[in-house]
Amino acid sequence: MTIDIITLHPELLVGPFDHSILKRAQNMGLFDYQLIQLRDYGLGVHKQVDDYQYGGGSGMVMMCEPLHQCISDLKSIKNYDEIIFLTPDGQQLTQNISNQLSLKGNILLVCGHYKGIDQRIRDLHITKEISIGDYVLSGGELAAAVLVDSIVRLIPGVLSDETSALSDSFQDDLLAPPVYTRPVDFNGQKVPDVLLSGHDAKIAEWRHQQSLERTKNLRPDLYKKWDKDFKT
């Protein structure tokens, strides 16, 4: 899979892409990325990329021409399955969306700044608009890093134990159960007996019950959905 990212601040993305799972995915040849500096497509000697909004109001808007030229150049050399704009008014990111995107071949992300991008670019080029939550970031870069991380770890073969992504929270619309490692007794706090029993079916059942309980207590909204979709 390749993910290309149009941004005014590529330096914000270098760190997250150069470590941990994202780095391993690149080393394994399963993921590659490209950061494209939008400023290179800016207008005039000042390489202008934004302007005042028509109709008045505070905040600048990212202009059509630089974005259009940049996206068109990229499209002329690669077919994108999705061109995604990161924006607080987009569809809220879920594990389900990340699962679907992890099956794509080429994705282009567009990071906005200021008040956002001219609506005509959204109408012309953008195939999906994604928000990572109901809060406003200074720009789309950190949201892009979150989105890419959540997608790339799901590409088959990226995680060493493939089932570990399947047991993540949200994969089955429930929160994950608690986990324990050594020692068995930590200052009097003991690992639940069932996990030491070696009885796979009992362990699976215990984990499922813990997932249900956690979800019911911590995320009643998710639990209600699970109850409706799966229980009956």
Ligand code: ADE
């Ligand atoms: N850009 C600014 N805020 C954002 C958010 N919450 N999600 C995605 N992109 C954004």
